Amino acid sequence: MPGKESQKRLAHEWFCKLQDQICTALERLEADADPSIYSDRPGKFQKTAWQRGTGNIDEGGGTAALLKGRVFEKAGVHVSRVWGSFSDEFRGQIPGTEDDPHFWAAGISLIIHPKNPHVPAVHMNTRFICTAQSWFGGGVDLTPVLDVDRHQGSFDTIAFHQALKTACDAHASGDYEKYRAWCDRYFYLPHRDEPRGTGGIFYDRLQNNWNDDLAFTKAVGKAFLEVYPQIVTRRMKEKWTPAEREEQLIRRGRYVEFNLLYDRGTTFGLKTGGNVATILSSMPPVVKWP
Amino acid sequence: MPGKESQKRLAHEWFCKLQDQICTALERLEADADPSIYSDRPGKFQKTAWQRGTGNIDEGGGTAALLKGRVFEKAGVHVSRVWGSFSDEFRGQIPGTEDDPHFWAAGISLIIHPKNPHVPAVHMNTRFICTAQSWFGGGVDLTPVLDVDRHQGSFDTIAFHQALKTACDAHASGDYEKYRAWCDRYFYLPHRDEPRGTGGIFYDRLQNNWNDDLAFTKAVGKAFLEVYPQIVTRRMKEKWTPAEREEQLIRRGRYVEFNLLYDRGTTFGLKTGGNVATILSSMPPVVKWP
Numbered sequence A, B: 001m002p003g004k005e006s007q008k009r010l011a012h013e014w015f016c017k018l019q020d021q022i023c024t025a026l027e028r029l030e031a032d033a034d035p036s037i038y039s040d041r042p043g044k045f046q047k048t049a050w051q052r053g054t055g056n057i058d059e060g061g062g063t064a065a066l067l068k069g070r071v072f073e074k075a076g077v078h079v080s081r082v083w084g085s086f087s088d089e090f091r092g093q094i095p096g097t098e099d100d101p102h103f104w105a106a107g108i109s110l111i112i113h114p115k116n117p118h119v120p121a122v123h124m125n126t127r128f129i130c131t132a133q134s135w136f137g138g139g140v141d142l143t144p145v146l147d148v149d150r151h152q153g154s155f156d157t158i159a160f161h162q163a164l165k166t167a168c169d170a171h172a173s174g175d176y177e178k179y180r181a182w183c184d185r186y187f188y189l190p191h192r193d194e195p196r197g198t199g200g201i202f203y204d205r206l207q208n209n210w211n212d213d214l215a216f217t218k219a220v221g222k223a224f225l226e227v228y229p230q231i232v233t234r235r236m237k238e239k240w241t242p243a244e245r246e247e248q249l250i251r252r253g254r255y256v257e258f259n260l261l262y263d264r265g266t267t268f269g270l271k272t273g274g275n276v277a278t279i280l281s282s283m284p285p286v287v288k289w290p
Helices: A004-032 A155-169 A176-186 A210-235 A242-261 A264-271 A276-282 B004-032 B155-169 B176-186 B210-235 B242-261 B264-271 B276-282
Strands: A045-051 A060-067 A072-085 A102-114 A121-130 A134-143 A199-206 A286-288 B045-051 B060-067 B072-085 B102-114 B121-130 B134-143 B199-206 B286-288
Touching: A004 A045, A004 A060, A004 A072, A004 A102, A004 A121, A004 A134, A004 A210, A060 A276, A072 A276, A102 A210, A102 A276, A121 A210, A134 A155, A134 A176, A134 A210, A155 A176, A155 A199, A155 A210, A176 A199, A199 A210, A242 A264, A242 A286, A242 B242, A264 A276, B004 B045, B004 B060, B004 B072, B004 B102, B004 B121, B004 B134, B004 B210, B060 B276, B072 B276, B102 B210, B102 B276, B121 B210, B134 B155, B134 B176, B134 B210, B155 B176, B155 B199, B155 B210, B176 B199, B199 B210, B242 B264, B242 B286, B264 B276
Parallel strands: none
Antiparallel strands: A045 A060, A060 A072, A072 A102, A102 A121, A121 A134, A134 A199, A286 B286, B045 B060, B060 B072, B072 B102, B102 B121, B121 B134, B134 B199
16 A cells, blocks of 8 residues: 555546546537537637645645536536645544644546536546545536436436446445445435435545555546546437526526535535635536526 | 514514515516616516415415516515424524524515616515514615626615615614624625625614514615615616626626525525525526636
């Protein structure tokens, strides 16, 4: 097992590599889109580096990659590597900070809001966190925005779950049924008694064998990188109606409600001095609450 | 001083009367709008009654009045009168529930999102709450959506504050400077280091002389009823550009962020079985996070 500093380096290198691969894959889909359906020019990712810490204090930072395109109305693929000390308010909420408030965290976080209502939105986040303990966490979940696609029997959802099951089954750290149920519990809007999407996987506090934990985290990223572009390729050819666009914009409101009311990453990030622009780049580009 | 049951009746009657007066005033503005600027037909309020409680248990309810118009893209003016018991989770957060979880609450709540970016959005809420204690609370605040109007020197903001100051100064319960500062503190987005709007007043736990507390609460409602239509009448005649509309839609995103991340009424209502459709009718009709 690599030492702690090597673990941090290896994890961060993977997140950066995955960011590059995902950006390349999404730009290829932008370029390949049928201009009779997508008349704008293909979008490209804009990368913005940001730093954490005030004054001369270096507390890391990250690279935000944002695409505003014709297929992907808004896609954010962000990598960060930050460190510092938790305030008293947040100590005790985070394992391993009872005696020492220092932390180090790196991760990749992605949200994609396609323009075409037939193409599901998607979210992925994987991370490696070090306090006095260290662990991996993360998840991937799919959000079809039309009611007609929002069920377990839809082709996209079946393909998505199958890819994640394959990734889980290949690794000792990957407990598919447990992580799938965890995802269903987490991405849920109690005030509306509605799931956010059609599921995926969610896991946290993964601290088994470090090498296998990293390998599993890589497998989750690779599974996303394979299955989501396949779904987009298939569905982006379908034309949509104004009524379907309206349904999409209203469904996106649920996404906003979830992220601002319940999502730990969003609320935690905003309250601990995270990068506001990056955190809120998860917000959909246009939303309706009619 | 009226007995407790009379207090409840008198407070609720006022909220209902104010709802009617506000709906009438807003419908008149809809009717009077210049059709060369507002080409749609004038909007009318739709009223929907809702009940709280499950099965045969009567826990009150309310009347939601919603207008989707040409001047007011979305306006909700709601009255509710509810009672029940707080769950253990919320006892202790509410004064007077330490020994008895029962509560009774009535109030009026209003949010207006005009179509014209030159016309400020506005929020008002006043309420009378009874536990083992009883008190009035509420507030009114203005949210100009264009940067050019978002300062204390703007004509609308000066007129708005002046009307509230006059209402406060006429009543022993009305401490204008205190309530204005309270509003500035409350309607603030720490993650963006931005105020939500240009202020107003906010007060809570008002339990001085009941008759004066009610009179002050009425004065706040009447001040709103007088000054906001004046602001709308003046600004609704101004035409707007697509760039101003874009600025408005982005500014509305801050309104969503505030309500879902911080607003106690919204988060408390959603977590205590409030009427979801009514609570979230505060969401703007169209929003952008580009």
